[in-house]
Amino acid sequence: MTIFTLWFDGDFGPLIAAVLGVAWGLASDRLAARWPVHEDGLVRPIDWRTPVVALVGAAAFAGTVLRFGATPVPLAIVGLYVAALIVLFATDIDQRLLPDVITLPLIAFALLVYVAGASPFLVTVEDFAWAAGAAILVPLGLFLLAIPFGQGAIGQGDLKLLVSVGLLAGSGKLVYALIAGALLAGVTVAILVFIRRISLRSFVPYGPFLIVGTLWVILGLQGP
Numbered sequence: 001m002t003i004f005t006l007w008f009d010g011d012f013g014p015l016i017a018a019v020l021g022v023a024w025g026l027a028s029d030r031l032a033a034r035w036p037v038h039e040d041g042l043v044r045p046i047d048w049r050t051p052v053v054a055l056v057g058a059a060a061f062a063g064t065v066l067r068f069g070a071t072p073v074p075l076a077i078v079g080l081y082v083a084a085l086i087v088l089f090a091t092d093i094d095q096r097l098l099p100d101v102i103t104l105p106l107i108a109f110a111l112l113v114y115v116a117g118a119s120p121f122l123v124t125v126e127d128f129a130w131a132a133g134a135a136i137l138v139p140l141g142l143f144l145l146a147i148p149f150g151q152g153a154i155g156q157g158d159l160k161l162l163v164s165v166g167l168l169a170g171s172g173k174l175v176y177a178l179i180a181g182a183l184l185a186g187v188t189v190a191i192l193v194f195i196r197r198i199s200l201r202s203f204v205p206y207g208p209f210l211i212v213g214t215l216w217v218i219l220g221l222q223g224p
Contacts, residue, residue, distance in 0.1 A: 017065040018058040024086055025057025026050065032090035036099060044094060053090045056212070060086060063219035074120035077113055078218060081106065081168060085211050088161065092207035098157025103164065110167035121169045121218070134174045135166030158207050165214050173217040181206065181213030 032053075033044040060082050068075040084106055088098050113119050114128055122128050139159035146154040166174040185206055192198045 013065045013069045014062040017069075018062040021057035021059070021061030021086075022054045023057075024061065024083060025054035025090070028057065028087045028090035029053040029094075031087065032094040036091075036095065036097065038095065049090070049093050052093070053086065056089055056215075057086045060215050060219070063215065067219050068120065071120075073118055077118060078120060081109070081164075081218075082215065085214060088157075089208050089211045092157070092205050092211070096155075096203070096205045096207075098155065098161055098207050100157070100160070103157055103160040106164035107160065107167060110164045113168065119168070121173065127170055130171040131166050131169075131174070134171035135163045138166065138174060138178065139163055155205065155207060158210055161207070161210065161214075169214075169218050173221065176221060177210065177213040177217045179213070180216055181210035184212060185209040 029046075029050045032049075038044070061079075064075065064079050064082050068078050084102055088102055091097050091099060091102075114122055114131075119128075122131055139162045142154055142162075143159055162174065162178070165177055169177075185204065188209070189198070189204055192202075192204075193200060198204065
């Protein structure tokens with residue numbers, strides 16, 4: 001039994017991953033509390049966002065091991081992408097921001113993975129052609145649709161994240177992630193409005209919901 005099998009493909013692999021995910025989520029929350037630097041220069045104390053990011057980190061890391069624990073290369077590829085998504089999740093619920101310093105390298109990372117022939121999702125050239133087309137057309141279409149609603153209707157970071165999702169996971173998973181994120185956002189906003197935690201005029205970032213939708217399609221959704 002190899003060390004890899006013992007840690008990630010054994011009975012305790014998902015549990016170990018969940019603990020690591022909690023730690024990564026807490027670290028991501030504390031990073032987001034400081035970086036990028038807040039306009040007021042303050043560091044946000046621990047609040048409701050901290051356990052939320054930790055729980056998402058735990059679920060995402062455990063899900064990664066459950067799905068890819070038996071295959072070292074896909075585990076490493078998806079694990080790195082998921083780790084970056086957790087940091088983005090933390091920064092967006094803290095500062096409503098998906099930093100270019102993370103979203104742009106993820107695009108290059110997705111391309112590199114395919115070129116290296118290591119993609120866990122894209123098998124054929126046709127798969128990549130569809131993925132590249134969706135990665136261009138879907139964000140472009142959303143950008144054009146958002147123009148009549150004014151600046152801020154959809155974040156530029158959301159669009160850049162969609163590009164990497166398409167290039168890494170494929171056209172089908174990109175669409176499913178978009179739909180899942182929209183549905184989750186709609187339900188969450190409806191509940192918060194109903195319990196009067198926000199109003200219909202409140203701004204709620206879409207990025208965290210898109211990230212949860214992406215985690216669902218790459219870790220839980222089978223098929224194209």
